[in-house]
Amino acid sequence: MSQAFICETGFCPRCxxxxxxxxxxxxxxxxxxxxxxxxxxxxxxxxxSTITFNAIRSKGVQKIKDDTQHAKGPIIERKCEKCGNxxxxxxxxxxxxxxxxxxxxxxxxxxxxxxxxxxx
Numbered sequence: 001m002s003q004a005f006i007c008e009t010g011f012c013p014r015c016x017x018x019x020x021x022x023x024x025x026x027x028x029x030x031x032x033x034x035x036x037x038x039x040x041x042x043x044x045x046x047x048x049s050t051i052t053f054n055a056i057r058s059k060g061v062q063k064i065k066d067d068t069q070h071a072k073g074p075i076i077e078r079k080c081e082k083c084g085n086x087x088x089x090x091x092x093x094x095x096x097x098x099x100x101x102x103x104x105x106x107x108x109x110x111x112x113x114x115x116x117x118x119x120x
Contacts, residue, residue: 009045012037078106085110 010019012030019028019037027036073091080088087109092102106115 009041073107075109080108080111080113081115082113083108083111088115 007013007016011017012019012033012035014035015030015033017030017032019030022028022039022042026039028039028042029036073089075087075089077086078088078090079086085108088106089109090104090106092104095103104117106117107113108115
């Protein structure tokens, strides 16, 4: 067996591919070049993983800057968080990837504040 790479445990020394996780077999076979490595090379190796979750997005309020967005959409009965008006317009927009829900923008017909509802 010739080594083309000087690499850490977990990588094939012949082709540089990531090696599969060790199992109960005595050798580990590279799935790319079929190079065999002894399971003994994994003795003392510790694997750690971390899962990080993104923060949950919730309803937010922001002042509109574009007066053309103020009048978009049908008028519905929804209470404005700022002025208490019970009349708002709404429209939806795809602001994230296609497999996630649309974002709903509610605009107060009196004060112009936009409430944003993220579909989770």
